[in-house]
Amino acid sequence: GTLVAEAGAILQYLDEQVAGPAGWALPLDLGAKGSCHIGGNVSTNAGGLRLLRYGPLHGSVMGLEVVLPDGTVLDAGGATRPAPLRKDNTGYHLKHLFIGGEGTLGIVTKVAIQCVPKPASVQVVFLAAPSFQAVTGLLREARSRLGEILSAYEFLDATSMDMVRAHAPGAVHPLDASGEGGGAASPFYVLVETRGSVAEHDVAKLDAFLEAVMESGLVSDGAVARSETQAAAMWRVREGIAESLGRRGAVYKYDVSLPTGCMYDMVDATRARLTGLGLN
Template sequence: MNKDWMGKYSGSSSLGLRPSSTEQVSQILAYCSLRRLALVPQGGNTGLVGGSVPVFDEVVLNMSAMNKILSFDEVSGVLVCQAGCILQTLEEHVSQRGYIMPLDLGAKGSCHIGGNLSTNAGGLRLLRYGSLHGSVLGVEAVLPDGTVLDLLRQLRKDNTGYDLKQLFIGSEGTLGVITAVAIQCAPKPASVQLAFLSCPSFAAVQQVLRHAKQSLGEILSAVEFLDQESMAMATQYLPGVSNPLAQAGPDAAQQQQQGGGGEQGGPFYMVVETQGSHAGHDKEKLEGFLEAVMADGSVADGTLAESQAQAAAIWRVREGITESLVRRGAVYKYDLSMPTHKMYELVQLVRQQVAHLPGVKAVGYGHVGDGNLHLNVSSPSGYSDELEQLLEPFVYEWTAQQSGSISAEHGIGLMKAPVLGYSKSSEAVNLMQRLKVLMDPHQILNPYKVLPGVEHMGRVEMYDDR
């Protein structure tokens, strides 16, 4: 309750509440508003930016008891459920009825759909299904004064005034507590094909992405990448995980021993997934794609998953990187979006920044299909002011210079609230603050998160012209 799963953020709350209904949430918020008691909504607590734990002694509102599936329309594919439902549970429910959830996350076994909405979680298949801003049809939310706002519509088209539900998607529990959601599910694909590839450089990764978009366009569902250092972390710290390309070659083996050496940090690995309606057609297209990228030298080696077990083993490598890093020690996590051709340049620059620190390693992986880099810096000796000062504000400044975003999908939380100005103008931040004051005049909901405090407003002004 008081500590995030990475052990980086913690508070000292002595009161946790676990409501089982919207009415109870309403009563709790009305009471907290009357007594000016700060409150932190908490779902599965799988966040990475300190957004779901108290900073001091705030009341923790745990949503895990609100876990009922309310309805599912097998014609339209619209699911209505409470906010405390675990994502994997929802996936299993709709899968039995011929559908899939429009998002897939490594933490799906413990994250809550309400938390997913609150952070506008992206995940592995945003390339195919888009963000939650498009998939969510309606929400029910409780405002800070206890007012229940019923926006739980199940319509694809509703053009009546302001689209208020969008205020709560990505607001991280600072404007209201999401209690229920209506979400559009996608038809379950009849065919899922998966390829795992090795590329000699990040330039080759970009070429493969271009090929994939051109030749697999209508069935392409995910394009992921990871560098050699990420592969080394996953295979070293996760039991039973191995490189799906059993023979990576002498160059790859040597570079793994050297910690991902080489000017480009190669080799690189890619996961390319397709989802379609005809297995024969889809597999033929994927095989043709693989032949083309191997012929032009973009791919040095590759394999196609021939079973669900092989596919799961491939995804385990990619999804297990975060877990492996936490097992190694302290992790500084940066979730960034920027032009694709710039993504790996930042990883190399950070490696230079920290090269003199024993045991510190920088790894790069993420959703290359939508320009989302996960830059992680691992420190077995723990968090330190020296390392943090080497990383910040350098990472944020460099990202801002590329017109990128300091948060692609993990949210702002406590970690990035002071540096929101690197991605948003002062006018935009001021408008957000005005909305916060309007909806939460007593500032009781998830304080210290998302928006910079007064002491940080100078930084917002400083980077206004970026």
């Protein structure tokens, strides 16, 4: 299935439209899906929450309509065609110049994007990890043991968890079995999601993964979502981070790329720098 939409369409609205009787889904999902526009997603080459499963937008965008600085309307890849082609070996693939270009070469006005089949089975677990080394070890195990059904792997630290619980309405600790607002204290937490076509197969792989990481000490506690409501509550914690930052105070955001193993070193270094400047 292929979706063709104007750049100003809201990502969540588009996902709801393709999820109707046809049973499709967009390969892109963001915490800000209720307010972000598909044109902006393409122009910033948004990775999203399911990058592990579907890859970057360079592989999903089939065509673009772009307005160049001189006013010329460019059809880059067939966004204006009735049926954009998945494989097109004719000439240069100009669309890639504008994906991630942030409007510097032209303004995206229309997008043709390849949709994916809506999964019949979605499983979500929320885990507590004792260290960042355990977080990276969990990622390796997830890639190895869950393979083709792994669709999302997100981590947050204890500071983020506390901030979400304080500032995101409706967010609760997924490991709070008592329902009294507590929850197991841990320096790091990981959300793992799988998407597949056969629930029995996916659950079996997920159970084997959980057994292995529990035995190895990579996980100190965890919870499995037994319903869509519980899964949504787990995602609410992850997606509530950006919202909570805004409610807490001024926010300065930057996208950075670092090797996975030393990613959290930047957090420690930044905190130390801010503390030295008298900022908390």
